[in-house]
Amino acid sequence: GENVGLHLPTLSVQEGDNSIINCAYSNSASDYFIWYKQESGKGPQFIIDIRSNMDKRQGQRVTVLLNKTVKHLSLQIAATQPGDSAVYFCAEKGNYGGSQGNLIFGKGTKLSVKP
Amino acid sequence: EPEVTQTPSHQVTQMGQEVILRCVPISNHLYFYWYRQILGQKVEFLVSFYNNEISEKSEIFDDQFSVERPDGSNFTLKIRSTKLEDSAMYFCASSESRAGGDGYTFGSGTRLTVV
Numbered sequence: 146g147e148n149v150g151l152h153l154p155t156l157s158v159q160e161g162d163n164s165i166i167n168c169a170y171s172n173s174a175s176d177y178f179i180w181y182k183q184e185s186g187k188g189p190q191f192i193i194d195i196r197s198n199m200d201k202r203q204g205q206r207v208t209v210l211l212n213k214t215v216k217h218l219s220l221q222i223a224a225t226q227p228g229d230s231a232v233y234f235c236a237e238k239g240n241y242g243g244s245q246g247n248l249i250f251g252k253g254t255k256l257s258v259k260p
Numbered sequence: 261e262p263e264v265t266q267t268p269s270h271q272v273t274q275m276g277q278e279v280i281l282r283c284v285p286i287s288n289h290l291y292f293y294w295y296r297q298i299l300g301q302k303v304e305f306l307v308s309f310y311n312n313e314i315s316e317k318s319e320i321f322d323d324q325f326s327v328e329r330p331d332g333s334n335f336t337l338k339i340r341s342t343k344l345e346d347s348a349m350y351f352c353a354s355s356e357s358r359a360g361g362d363g364y365t366f367g368s369g370t371r372l373t374v375v
Contacts, residue, residue: 152301186369187368187369188264188351188366188369189366191365201315219358234302234303236303247308247316247318248270248295248303249304249305250304253302260372
């Protein structure tokens with residue numbers, strides 16, 4: 146049958162505003178999380194990562210927050226720019242039996258930045 | 261900056277035909293991966309490869325799929341008898357270690373269209 150696909154959540158922000166993208170993960174055994182940015186027609190591009198022994202990590206204009214209690218991850222982008230428009234995925238990696246580094250991706254959020 | 265290179269960028273094939281997707285991972289990386297992304301959906305893990313053998317595979321990676329590292333630089337994904345539902349973007353990735361981080365690099369993908 147026809148592959149309808151998933152409807153991506155969309156976040157629309159004004160240029161210069163801050164953006165917050167949220168992600169829920171499923172496996173409490175996951176110990177490493179990554180945010181990726183994917184522009185149209187390109188592969189996922191690393192933004193920032195965080196290990197489960199931390200609850201916050203900052204990069205250039207980006208901050209990742211991890212709440213292990215509710216298995217929630219967020220990505221904050223400061224002073225959002227038009228070049229930030231893309232689909233953002235969170236990914237988790239487990240450190241459990243035999244895991245060889247494969248990533249489990251979330252559904253993605255489409256960020257649209259209005260000039 | 262080192263990058264993962266994938267060829268071709270777009271492949272159209274008849275249902276039932278065999279296709280080989282090619283990847284050149286980053287030269288000092290030891291772990292290699294294939295992922296796929298059906299249009300509008302999340303990125304899904306297919307297989308990981310280390311020390312010349314498959315280290316982990318998902319339920320998607322059935323007997324129709326195989327991977328090979330035929331020489332010191334290429335990493336290939338073969339689909340023996342393509343089906344319509346194999347239409348997707350296929351991403352190759354490589355990493356220096358299992359730890360991940362910004363050393364876990366994706367290629368730009370091959371768009372496979374099965375008609």
